[in-house]
Amino acid sequence: MSFSKKEIPRKATVLVGAQFGDEGKGKLVDYLSSKFDIVVRYQGGANAGHTICFDDKTVVLHLIPSGIFHENCVCVIGNGVVIDPDALMKEIEEVRALGYNIDGRLFISHNAHLIMPYHKSLDSASEESMGGMRIGTTGRGIGPSYVDKFSRIGIRIVDLLHPKTLEEKLRKNLEIKNTLLTKVYAKNELNVEEIVKHYCAFDRTIDSYVKNTQMYLNEQLRQGKSVLLEGAQGSLLDVDHGTYPFVTSSNPTAGGACTGSGVPPTYIGNVIGVAKAYMTRVGNGAFPTELNNEIGEKLRTIGHEYGATTGRARRCGWLDLVLLKYAVAINGITELALTKLDVLDQFDEIKVCTGYTVDGKVLKDFPTDHETLCKVVPQYRTFKGWKTSNSKAKSFSEMHANARAYIEFIEEFLETPITFISVSPKRDETVFR
Numbered sequence: 283m284s285f286s287k288k289e290i291p292r293k294a295t296v297l298v299g300a301q302f303g304d305e306g307k308g309k310l311v312d313y314l315s316s317k318f319d320i321v322v323r324y325q326g327g328a329n330a331g332h333t334i335c336f337d338d339k340t341v342v343l344h345l346i347p348s349g350i351f352h353e354n355c356v357c358v359i360g361n362g363v364v365i366d367p368d369a370l371m372k373e374i375e376e377v378r379a380l381g382y383n384i385d386g387r388l389f390i391s392h393n394a395h396l397i398m399p400y401h402k403s404l405d406s407a408s409e410e411s412m413g414g415m416r417i418g419t420t421g422r423g424i425g426p427s428y429v430d431k432f433s434r435i436g437i438r439i440v441d442l443l444h445p446k447t448l449e450e451k452l453r454k455n456l457e458i459k460n461t462l463l464t465k466v467y468a469k470n471e472l473n474v475e476e477i478v479k480h481y482c483a484f485d486r487t488i489d490s491y492v493k494n495t496q497m498y499l500n501e502q503l504r505q506g507k508s509v510l511l512e513g514a515q516g517s518l519l520d521v522d523h524g525t526y527p528f529v530t531s532s533n534p535t536a537g538g539a540c541t542g543s544g545v546p547p548t549y550i551g552n553v554i555g556v557a558k559a560y561m562t563r564v565g566n567g568a569f570p571t572e573l574n575n576e577i578g579e580k581l582r583t584i585g586h587e588y589g590a591t592t593g594r595a596r597r598c599g600w601l602d603l604v605l606l607k608y609a610v611a612i613n614g615i616t617e618l619a620l621t622k623l624d625v626l627d628q629f630d631e632i633k634v635c636t637g638y639t640v641d642g643k644v645l646k647d648f649p650t651d652h653e654t655l656c657k658v659v660p661q662y663r664t665f666k667g668w669k670t671s672n673s674k675a676k677s678f679s680e681m682h683a684n685a686r687a688y689i690e691f692i693e694e695f696l697e698t699p700i701t702f703i704s705v706s707p708k709r710d711e712t713v714f715r
């Protein structure tokens with residue numbers, strides 16, 4: 283028997299944060315969800331905070347995909363996500379309380395790993411011990427949970443369905459973690475019986491959502507269904523491609539969408555990068571265009587730049603095109619969504635970083651070692667502000683000429699089209715090109 287080369291419909295789209303997270307991915311995914319059959323979260327955990335504003339409601343999702351407010355959309359939490367069962371249950375209740383049906387349209391991968399109480403304790407204990415070198419994590423236990431996954435001692439969703447194995451694994455892990463907490467970090471030990479009881483109870487609540495989501499997604503794609511893969515965090519927080527060690531512990535970049543969901547790369551047709559019209563970062567690490575002055579303060583105030591998960595003030599700065607060019611390259615971004623353009627409405631002048639120098643020498647590419655990145659001097663190009671709102675613009679041509687010039691410059695620099703321009707947190711206030 284002979285087979286000819288397969289024609290695969292490229293009906294999967296990846297959506298990634300192109301900067302340091304909080305680019306407005308939640309708004310974009312919610313906006314796009316009416317056009318997709320399935321939305322999948324593929325990495326990260328409740329460190330994410332994806333804000334969605336519709337019908338005068340503001341909802342922050344941490345684990346459930348941002349397609350949940352579209353009743354025709356199925357939502358999948360993929361194998362690459364690390365799940366805090368308490369946080370997930372709380373979120374399910376919140377969505378239900380808003381009047382949305384979840385049954386039969388939320389599925390959780392049986393291979394996803396769990397966040398355990400010891401992961402959270404170790405996250406904060408490790409941060410404390412790092413002093414000035416701390417990462418500034420969200421404290422949600424993300425790093426320690428991925429450590430266990432790769433050490434092959436992690437506990438997965440599927441283990442909740444086998445109470446005996448779960449209890450055995452938990453007791454073994456707690457023995458090790460309690461030694462670590464008490465002997466290395468001088469912290470109190472965790473109560474083994476309480477944790478065993480608490481986690482064993484999850485099997486009943488979680489049972490109906492658990493699925494072999496890898497095979498489910500493959501079948502749906504084969505049948506011609508469309509899938510949106512929702513990244514959390516941002517490209518520069520990627521453990522491989524980001525500003526290591528000041529990164530998260532997963533792969534938010536486009537490659538992570540395949541490993542974190544089981545959707546093969548052959549199904550992926552395009553990659554949407556979401557970028558703010560300026561930049562923010564929460565937590566520590568290099569940020570070449572950061573503005574530690576009244577301009578940064580103005581961006582923070584107008585943009586309400588406070589973390590959706592931890593409430594921490596976000597560091598603010600001008601848009602960095604050297605960094606974005608790198609993000610476009612490593613993700614294979616085919617189109618960009620530019621968000622929060624309205625935050626720049628009140629500025630006389632707007633700067634954009636178009637190059638880096640180190641010791642007077644121009645750098646060709648974004649440096650991937652943190653030491654060098656801390657030393658770069660950004661080179662700026664200045665644009666005239668538009669000093670008006672573009673919120674009533676229904677098309678690109680209706681936007682102010684100075685705003686259009688700013689957007690067109692970014693497109694040309696990045697050689698990538700900007701197909702969505704967001705000028706408000708609300709679902710409808712998006713200019714689609």
Ligand code: GDP
Nearest residue numbers: 304305306307308332333590622704705706707
């Ligand atoms: P995510 O993590 O990428 O989903 O982004 P976050 O939800 O953490 O942060 C983005 C914040 O900006 C949220 O408060 C959104 O409601 C808000 N937002 C999104 N798009 C826009 C926009 O175009 N203009 C304004 N002013 N706010 C926006």
Ligand code: IMO
Nearest residue numbers: 303304329330331418419420514515530564565
């Ligand atoms: P969304 O999906 C912004 C940052 C933390 C810290 C680093 C590591 O809302 O864009 P972690 O808790 O992951 O070990 O922390 O990553 N961080 C985020 N910053 N948005 C996020 O998610 C983030 N998730 C993690 O502040 O610097």
Ligand code: MG
Nearest residue numbers: 304331332590
């Ligand atoms: Mg966020």
